[in-house]
Each structure stands twice: as structure tokens, then as C-alpha cells.
Amino acid sequence: MKRILYIFGLVVIAATSCQKLDESPQSFISPENFYKTRNDAIAAVSAAYAPVRNNGFVTRNYAILGEITTDNMFPLPNNNDRVQLDNFVHTPTNGILRETWQNFYQGISYTNFVIDYVPNIDMDVALRDRLVGEAKFLRAFYYYHLVRLFGDLPLMTTALASLDKLTYPKRAPKADVYVQIIKDLKDAEGILPNGYTGADQGRATKGAAQAFLASVYLTQKQYQLAAGKAAEIMNNPALGYGLWDSYIDVYDIKNEFGKEAIFDAQFLSGPSGQGGNLIAFFAQENNAVGGRGFGSFQPTVELYNSFNANDVRRTVFFTKGTDNKWYCNKWIDADAKTENQSDNNYPLMRYAEVVLTYAEAYNEVNVPVDNNEAYKAVNLIRKRSGLPNLSGLTQAQLRDSILNERRLELCFEGQRWFDLVRTDRLVSTMLAKGSANVKDFHVLFPVPQFEIDLNPNLKPQNTGYPQ
Known part of the structure; x- marks a missing residue:
């Protein structure tokens, strides 16, 4: 899909979060008049991918929110929004939080149009179903990031067909959001192919849906389900995943669609303007x-x-x-x-993460025995790293060791904050490493004030932040 240049000018103008709209726009095109052909469907899905890579300029917000807010990285002190996040003094007016919220809700809006309107297009059924499956995967991807960052969310699963139907939704409980995420990922899992060739490489696959399902289950502490879903990936050679022997190969551009890449934010050098930085x-x-x-x-x-x-x-x-x-x-x-x-490309899900998810989840539901499945999985990562096998640990010790392997293996890839939060270690870890301002409420970010000003139904603000 790196050759499918991202389409930003989708002719259907969608309300992405709660933005001010002209009450009598001159250029609004009814979705019924747009979603007519195979090319319309493909264009709509291509647009729905754009927010994956537009999470901040050149995808930088994944690293800012996932790494700068942790013990992995710190920012150059030339940007107040980043410094606030690093020092745990961020407020609802933080521009990075607003940018992230709006970007992912834009993606959700795009996917809702695809899911609602593409099934009505007279076109090849297999392609049509696959495109809808991609949209469901993307909607789950966007909601999964938002719910972990902000907690309760407006849960919008239908397209805004006309501006006179614009509403100002309340925030749904995060449990409801997770139900929708899991449903969308399961739907995508049942529709998407194992892989693609040519220009379609990089699109959402069955394996990507399964990998994010495993991640969702791990986040929700549904360890049996997480281990089972990760095992499905690891035990299915048809998906084509595996670990490169060398770490140079993992990040080599020539291998960007190789056996360890599951889902990436994609960039393309050259005159197209799609290059990264x-x-x-x-x-x-x-x-x-x-x-x-x-x-x-x-x-x-x-x-x-x-x-x-x-x-x-x-x-x-x-x-x-x-x-x-x-x-x-x-x-x-x-x-x-x-x-x-x-x-x-910037990796958003690698096979190594699936292996570590399996190790962690298996350990949570089984007493450690040397060379059991948890040990085997984490030791795959350690072997490639040139480290000796782990053995003889208690369950708690193995838990700590696996989390440490995640930190080392996935550093700079936007995962650390999520791992610290889901394991209830953010505050203790950051206090121990000198972040005096971190508080219990920092396991969520504040809803952007700009959004609350436009939609008061988003109140109350998350605990600990100015109301």
C-alpha cells in the first residue's frame, strides 16, 4: 500500500470530532451521491488509512505520548507541549493531546462512511467485503488508541449522513468502547486476507487483526484469551510471520514488509510528498x-x-x-x-510484540516451570539479543523480566507508556526515577479543552485535571 498515496481530499466532508461547521455549506456532497463505484470505495478506504500516519507531523505523537511520558525518553526543551508531558504538568489545553484526539476521530469518521456506504456499491463482492474489513480494523485501531489515552469516549459507529443530523454525543464508558473494538477486530479477522502483494502490501491483514486482539485482551487482563490469540498467530505459518535473525534486518528498509512487520505507519521517499522525517x-x-x-x-x-x-x-x-x-x-x-x-516505516505492531504478549499472558495463567511456553517465548527474544535464557524464576520475577524485555525490545516504538499503565506501574516507576509530579490520575490524559468547549456533553473532565 506504500504505492497507494494517501488521499486527504475525500469529497465527503465528515464531522470528525466536534468541530464548528458552516450551517449552510456550499460544497457538501451527499454520501449517497459519492459512494457509487469501485474506485469510490477504494478511495474512501485509502483516506481512512491516512490518520494512521498523521498522528502528529510524520507520526511523531506515537513517540511523544508513548515514550516521552516515560522513563525511556525526554524532549529537547524547545516545545512547551512536550515539556509539559515529560514533567507530568500537562493540561487540557495541550496541543499534542488535541491533535491526537482530532486525528483519530477523523479516522473513525472516515471508517464509518466506508462501513455504512461501501456495502451498497455494486462491485466485486470479495473486494467490497475486504474493504469493509479494513475499515473495521482501522476503526478498532483508532478507538484502541483513544480509549487507552482518554478513557470514556464518544462512541460513534455510524456516518454523519447530513449536517442537520450533527449531534453532540456524551462519553460512553470505556467498557462499551472495548466491546466495539473487539467486535470490529473479530469481524476484520474473519474477512481480511493473510497478506498482499505489490502495491497493496501494508494494508490491514488477518494477522494484524489477531495481533491487536491479543493486545486488547492483554490490556484488559484477559490473559487466557490474549495467550490463545497470540498462539494462533505464532502457530500459523500461512501468515508468514517470524523473527529476523539480525536486528539490522528488522529495521532495514528493504524488509519493511517482511516477516516481522505486522502493521506500520508507512512513508514513501521521492517527489510524491509522502516521505517521513x-x-x-x-x-x-x-x-x-x-x-x-x-x-x-x-x-x-x-x-x-x-x-x-x-x-x-x-x-x-x-x-x-x-x-x-x-x-x-x-x-x-x-x-x-x-x-x-x-x-x-514506523512499526505499530511487530511480530516480536506478539511473542512477548504470549509470554506475558501465558505466565499470568500458569505457574512457571523451566522451559515452559512463557520461557520459550521470551527466550526467543533474548536469544536473538545475544542474552542467556531465563530460568528458575518465580511467577513475579518472570513477569518483571518479560516487562523489561518489552521495554528493551520495543523502545522508541510508542509502547512504554501503555505497558506501564496497564501493569499499574506508571506512578511507581516514574517516582522511582525522579518524576516528582506524577500522580495516580496520570494514567489517563485530559480530554482536550477545545473539544469540551465545542461539546459540553464531554464533561466531566477526567479526574485530576481542571474541570
């Missing part, structure tokens, strides 16, 4: 990466020191700058000589 945010300030490195997101020294000296990941994941500081080195594109030309 996240490598510049990770690079040392004012170096040559991506035209000019920004130095915006820097690893903590504590994270670097958490890697064993024999861990090969340390030499691959980090590079030392001329300022003698460590920087993220997971993604490299030597051809990206100017801004927004990087060809690197």
Missing part, C-alpha cells in the same frame, strides 16, 4: 540526518544502561552523538538527504 526528530540536533537533525526526542541514560553490555540491541538501537550523548538509531535512511524524504 521521524528520523530527524530522533537524531542529534543539527546533524545531517534528514537534512537537519532536530534532537527532539532523546533516550534517557538510564534506558541505555538498562541494556546488558552483551545485548546486541544496544549497538543497533543507539548511536553516540558528537556531544557524547546517546540517540535512537533504530531507523536509518542514508538516502534521506533533505527534509521529509525518509523511506522508513
